[in-house]
Each structure stands twice: as structure tokens, then as C-alpha cells.
Amino acid sequence: MNVIKVYGSGCANCLKLTALSTETVNEMGVDFLIEKVEDLQAIVGRGIMQTPALEINGKIVSAGKIPTKSTLQHWIKESLEIQNVG
Amino acid sequence: MWDKKVITSEKALSNKIIIPLVMLPFWFLLYFELEKITDLIVYGILDFDDEKLMTNAIHFFVYEVPKVMMLLVLIVFVVGIVRTYFSPEKTRKILGGKSLIVGNISAGLLGIVTPFCSCSAIPLFIGFVQAGVPLGVTFSFLIAAPMINEVALVLLLGLFGWEIALIYISTGLVIAISSGFVIGKLKLEKFVEGWVYELQQTQIESEETKLSLSNRFDMGFEAVKEIVGKVWIYIVLGIAVGAAIHGYVPENFMAGLMGAEAWWSVPLSVLLGIPMYSNAAGVIPIVQALLEKGASLGTVLAFMMSVIGLSLPETIILRKVLKMPLIFSFVAVVAVGIILVGYIFNFFF
Numbered sequence: 001m002n003v004i005k006v007y008g009s010g011c012a013n014c015l016k017l018t019a020l021s022t023e024t025v026n027e028m029g030v031d032f033l034i035e036k037v038e039d040l041q042a043i044v045g046r047g048i049m050q051t052p053a054l055e056i057n058g059k060i061v062s063a064g065k066i067p068t069k070s071t072l073q074h075w076i077k078e079s080l081e082i083q084n085v086g
Numbered sequence: 087m088w089d090k091k092v093i094t095s096e097k098a099l100s101n102k103i104i105i106p107l108v109m110l111p112f113w114f115l116l117y118f119e120l121e122k123i124t125d126l127i128v129y130g131i132l133d134f135d136d137e138k139l140m141t142n143a144i145h146f147f148v149y150e151v152p153k154v155m156m157l158l159v160l161i162v163f164v165v166g167i168v169r170t171y172f173s174p175e176k177t178r179k180i181l182g183g184k185s186l187i188v189g190n191i192s193a194g195l196l197g198i199v200t201p202f203c204s205c206s207a208i209p210l211f212i213g214f215v216q217a218g219v220p221l222g223v224t225f226s227f228l229i230a231a232p233m234i235n236e237v238a239l240v241l242l243l244g245l246f247g248w249e250i251a252l253i254y255i256s257t258g259l260v261i262a263i264s265s266g267f268v269i270g271k272l273k274l275e276k277f278v279e280g281w282v283y284e285l286q287q288t289q290i291e292s293e294e295t296k297l298s299l300s301n302r303f304d305m306g307f308e309a310v311k312e313i314v315g316k317v318w319i320y321i322v323l324g325i326a327v328g329a330a331i332h333g334y335v336p337e338n339f340m341a342g343l344m345g346a347e348a349w350w351s352v353p354l355s356v357l358l359g360i361p362m363y364s365n366a367a368g369v370i371p372i373v374q375a376l377l378e379k380g381a382s383l384g385t386v387l388a389f390m391m392s393v394i395g396l397s398l399p400e401t402i403i404l405r406k407v408l409k410m411p412l413i414f415s416f417v418a419v420v421a422v423g424i425i426l427v428g429y430i431f432n433f434f435f
Binding site: 009011013040041043044045047048049050051064065 | 174175178201203205206208209210212213216281285308312406
């Protein structure tokens with residue numbers, strides 16, 4: 001199961017990043033579960049110090065900013081390739 | 087085939103760096119000729135009478151908006167590149183286990199260059215405390231980071247000149263360092279919510295990606311796009327209000343209210359500043375106009391620091407990890423520091 005997690009306790013940018021992830025995944029036609037992690041302890045427990053943070057299949061790819069759509073597409077592709085090889 | 091590809095990509099990369107460098111002299115040329123260009127537009131082309139109050143206001147607006155915008159683009163770009171060399175994780179590592187005074191000083195300085203958004207204040211606070219950064223040192227960071235930011239720097243530089251920008255930065259640093267030191271001495275650790283210390287933290291895999299210079303330039307451009315896109319409207323509005331004050335409010339109007347003689351003006355402006363969470367962009371142009379109308383420098387500095395450095399929303403967010411006595415001590419210590427700065431400047435300048 002492919003999972004994208006957006007870490008952030010409800011700030012405006014966190015909502016934007018969640019929306020962007022959903023949009024990108026839909027456009028690419030790939031199957032991802034998008035999960036929003038709002039619990040502060042869960043966020044901090046993951047070692048995140050800047051929100052919103054983005055995790056794709058267990059790997060933190062960005063923190064404290066909203067990546068561009070093309071960067072996000074690149075990360076998603078990369079993650080899927082790793083999974084296929086593995 | 088493969089070699090060729092590498093070469094073209096390297097060429098494309100270097101263009102990203104060369105183009106901004108080539109543009110730099112033009113930036114300076116335009117920046118230093120801006121006053122003449124404004125005169126030409128306002129008095130020459132638009133043919134305004136240079137005696138009228140409205141002309142004064144229009145000239146101020148037409149000159150200040152492009153000037154501040156140009157400064158904003160350049161400084162945000164440079165700061166954006168500098169920040170790629172820093173991260174909260176690295177800063178935390180540097181600050182962990184530092185002794186009180188040395189730690190406070192480093193935290194204040196690192197607060198200026200480490201990327202920071204007050205929306206991440208909580209995870210950052212916890213991350214620091216868990217890594218063994220002393221509470222007082224963490225506060226020095228949390229005070230310096232929002233107070234000394236690139237947008238404030240641009241506006242101070244553009245509207246007040248480098249002397250006041252320098253005064254603001256250095257006194258801001260002194261406040262951050264000494265407030266953190268005092269908070270550290272007060273031994274307030276028991277007022278941090280208990281779960282912060284108990285929380286188990288999975289060590290984040292250290293996947294520090296090596297950034298090339300052109301990556302860093304890219305991030306500089308991104309910073310410009312993001313920050314300028316966000317604050318330009320406040321700057322234009324702020325300068326518009328400033329222009330109106332500049333043109334229409336009589337000289338010395340503010341002397342009684344915000345002048346050096348009114349002793350209560352400093353604490354009052356600090357109090358007024360705390361709940362005002364307007365970003366620096368909107369406040370500074372207005373404050374600059376007030377300074378011209380007789381407000382005193384110390385009062386104005388105190389007001390700006392209070393607005394930018396002490397914000398009610400951020401304090402409310404911190405309530406999640408800090409108990410009330412600690413929040414009050416934090417606000418009180420910083421407010422006292424700012425008031426002292428205000429009085430010192432009213433007294434000496």
C-alpha cells in the first residue's frame with residue numbers, strides 16, 4: 001500500500017499541502033492513501049521540527065514548506081520506482 | 087552521448103547562477119537612480135505641483151514602493167540562499183549541551199539564519215528541548231528568530247536607513263540573548279508540560295542531501311516567490327498609509343503622544359504591540375511616517391519590536407507545551423527588555 005502522510009497541526013500550509021498531494025496523485029493516476037497526521041505528539045515523535053512535513057512511503061521528503069507540483073510528482077515517481085525494484 | 091548530456095546539464099545549471107549575477111549591477115544602477123526617476127515621473131511626466139501636500143504624498147509612494155520592493159527581492163534572495171546552509175536539525179545539534187551564556191549567544195545568532203516559521207514553533211521547541219538544548223537557550227532562539235527576520239530588515243533598511251536597521255538588529259539580539267539567559271536562570275523547567283520530556287522520539291534518519299550551488303540559488307528564488315508573493319500587498323498598503331501621514335499629518339503631531347517627553351509612551355506602545363500580529367511589512371512604513379512627525383526613536387523601536395517579536399497567537403500556540411507561569415515569564419521578560427531598549431534610545435538620542 002502506498003502512503004503519503006502530511007504532518008501538521010492544522011495550519012494553512014498543511015491544508016494546502018494535503019490538497020496538493022491529493023490533486024497530484026489523482027492527476028498521475030497512481031494509487032496512494034493520503035493521511036493527515038495532526039497529533040502533535042505523533043508529529044514530534046517522528047522527529048519533525050518544521051511543519052508541514054511530507055512523508056512518502058516512510059521517507060520524509062520535505063519539511064517546513066510546500067513543494068512545487070513537479071517536485072512532488074518527481075518524488076512520487078521515485079518512490080514508486082524504489083518499490084518496484086524492491 | 088552520455089558525456090554530452092552531462093555537459094548540457096552543467097551549462098544549464100551555471101546559467102541559473104550567472105543570470106542573477108549579471109543582473110546585480112543593473113539592480114544597483116536602478117536602485118541608486120530611483121530618486122531621479124521618481125522626480126522625473128512625478129514632477130516631469132505627471133506634472134504635479136511640487137508645493138502641494140498631495141504631491142508630497144504621491145512622491146513618497148512612487149519612490150518608496152519600488153525601492154522597498156527591489157530591496158525585498160535582493161535581500162530575501164540572499165537570505166534564502168544563506169538559509170540553505172542552516173536547518174533546525176543542525177542548529178539543534180550545535181546548541182545541544184552548550185553552556186548558558188555561550189548557548190544563548192549562539193542561539194540568538196542562529197535564530198537569525200535558521201529557517202523558521204512561527205507556525206512550527208511547537209515542534210521546534212520540543213525538538214530542541216528533547217535534544218538537550220537548555221530551556222533558556224531555546225528561548226533565545228525563539229525570541230531572535232521571529233524578531234530579526236529578513237522582511238523587517240528590508241523595511242528598516244529601505245525606510246529608515248542602515249543605522250537604524252543595525253540598531254534594531256543588535257538590540258534585538260541583546261534582548262533575545264539576555265531574555266533567554268534570565269529565563270534559564272529562573273529555572274522554569276517544571277512549567278514545561280510533562281509529556282514533552284517523556285515523549286519518545288524516533289531518531290530521524292539523517293538523510294542530509296548535498297545541495298549544489300544551483301540548488302541553493304533555486305531555493306533563493308523560491309524564497310523570493312513565496313515571501314514577496316505574501317507580503318507585497320502589506321508593503322504597498324503600509325506605504326500608502328505612510329504616504330498619507332507623510333503628506334497630510336502636520337509636523338510634530340506625534341510629539342505629544344509618542345515623543346520622548348511622554349514617559350508612558352514606551353510601555354504603552356509595547357502593550358499595544360503585543361496583540362498586534364501584523365507582519366512587519368504593514369507596520370514599519372506607518373511607523374516610519376510617525377517618526378517623521380515627532381514620535382521618538384526609542385518609542386518607535388519598542389513598538390516595532392513588540393509587534394514583530396511578541397505575538398499573541400504565537401504565545402497561545404505555545405500554551406500547548408508551556409504552563410501559564412512560564413508563558414507569563416517569557417512575555418514579561420521580553421517586554422521588560424524591549425521597554426528598556428525604548429527608554430535607552432529615548433534618553434540618548
